[in-house]
Amino acid sequence: MARLAARSRRPPLLGLLTAVPLLAAVALLAIVALPAAALGQPADPLPSWREGAVKRALVDFVGRVTREGGPDFVPLAERVAVFDNDGTLWTEQPVYVQAAFALDRIRALAPEHPEWTHTQPFRGVIEGDGHAVAAAGEKGVVQILAATHAGMTTDAFGQLVGDWLQTARHPRFDRPYDTLVYQPMLELLGHLRASGFKTFIVSGGGAEFMRVFAERAYGIPPEQAVGSSGATRFEAKAGGMPALVKEPTIEFVDDGPGKPSGINRFIGRRPILAFGNSDGDLQMLEWTAGGAGPRFLGLVQHTDAEREYAYDRQSRVGRLDRALDEAAGRGWSIVDMSRDWAVIFPPVPGGER
Template sequence: MQSEAFPVRRRTVLCAAATLVMARGVSWAGTAGQADPLPSWNEGAGKQAILDFVARVTREGGPDFVPAARRIAAFDNDGTLWAENPVYFQVAFALDQVAALAPERPEWRDTPPFKEVIEAGPRAAAAIGEKGLLQVVAATHAGMTTDAFAAAVENWLRTAHHPRFGRSYDSLVYQPMLDLLGYLRANGFKTFIVSGGGVEFMRVFAERTYGIPPEQVVGSSCVTKFETRPDGTLVLVKEAKVEFIDDGPGKPSGINRFIGRRPILAFGNSDGDHQMLQWTAAGTGPRLLGLVHHTDAEREYAYDRQSYVGRLDKALDEAERRGWIVVDMRRDWGTVFPVEPAAERR
């Protein structure tokens, strides 16, 4: 069980921070009919359930056949497709932005919570709490154009490294989930991200990292304002006002609003994904629901019911009661992260 989580609600912070991750040098492509379409998965009930489900819904003439247009798969991002500890990566980005912008904002050196962040860096997250984090997010994101924001995230990904693994954040994606995404697409599925994370953050990296184009990313968003600059340049400017929270009960609404079809497959890892799984399960015809259970403290992290980051409690109970797939990371995954590209090694 994680012991250093800080008490910040996922929905509140992630709707305000717009973040991204652009994994370099990882493989997500799948090939239909290959000997083992999920090579990073250990043999077990979870892997077999996925293989059986895909075989059933793609078998023309079979009782569970689903036309390709209805093969919609929805995936949470944080904790499902890539890591989320010790803080959500969007939060890490926002905290690092304080240091990057501090020379232009000298008043921050004497103003909480920026003073604490400048002095302690990411370790200040626990001390400044949710209110402080929201101040940090608003101050570092509001007023930026969407293009400037994307450029800032790109630069952060090139320079920032995870405090435990010493790797770039965009290399901490889950290879087994990359295998799964590729396998599904090779079998006619359309894969979507449906996450509490900032949609503009995720759209920067999703296609390079997961093979999911920006129009198939659903996330939380803040209001943007269309402006014409004095030189005639047209921009969208981020405002410190929440437009949509794509977490918890917001996920079914987001699916309906932005996708327009109920998924037949959905994967998450926390109670923030509970309603998405319930909504998917409530449809007619064949369904596959899955949860990633973080049980591997050695290769990644171990946490669930008491964690403030990625809390998995009610959704886990329902998964066990209803027979949804619960992926035990330590038992079911032969590897967790992709082999680190040589250029990333330190």
């Protein structure tokens, strides 16, 4: 009986001893399951970027310029990053988004202008004749912009753009244009701002057009959106509110060599990071690269026909030819969209509008 009692007391002790490794394993699994931040490890700031040379270069650059006491440390005031918009922050095919807005406005206004049915480029727009519109050249572009952007107050124009963005859909993706922003670039913008950078748009698109959606889409406030601009006229009518009226005159073109001028004029500091996607961004990248100290220069190359579009040297929209050669020769970072981005667009917030 004594031996039997002794044996009956052993299993609980043996069970406890054998449970110790099991408890340790459970504890280890719990630790592994903890988020990296809880273990003191930094979370991935760019989760939609695939591991590779471009992601490593970006994370390394931000780390170096923000490391106090390090040889590449850059003071907060000098952490300026500039981004082209069309094709760099959101899709630009099959036509620039602002061009899609202008063409839709021509069609909406056509009943008020019967003369347009006999006048190019308006007739081409109404009939969907892209060749006729293209044949009108720069003069035709100016005519379209004057008809759709001028003769109204800046507030009225902003309201028109906002209303259009609420209803317009991209012809391929059937989504609102301002949801076709690039998720990897949103993450980069957020990482830069969390690291003390001030982020700017520097685009050939219209400044007043971009300022309608820039803060909502990118977290970039309107005063940090630099773009092409038309002349405005101040009006203060008796008994009415003062207003700025848009005139049919292009005042400043923020493209190509105009981009460094725009940066100097509206930002006042040479950036230390610049991203573009076309030959129109080359001078902005060169201007950024020309400063002293650490610099990051990046180009987005559209190589993903399945998830977005594939185009570069021969494209009429967002042509990337000379800048691609310069980037390769100078060791700038080239983002291969199909290779470097795990995700292109974010899900539509709150469902479809």
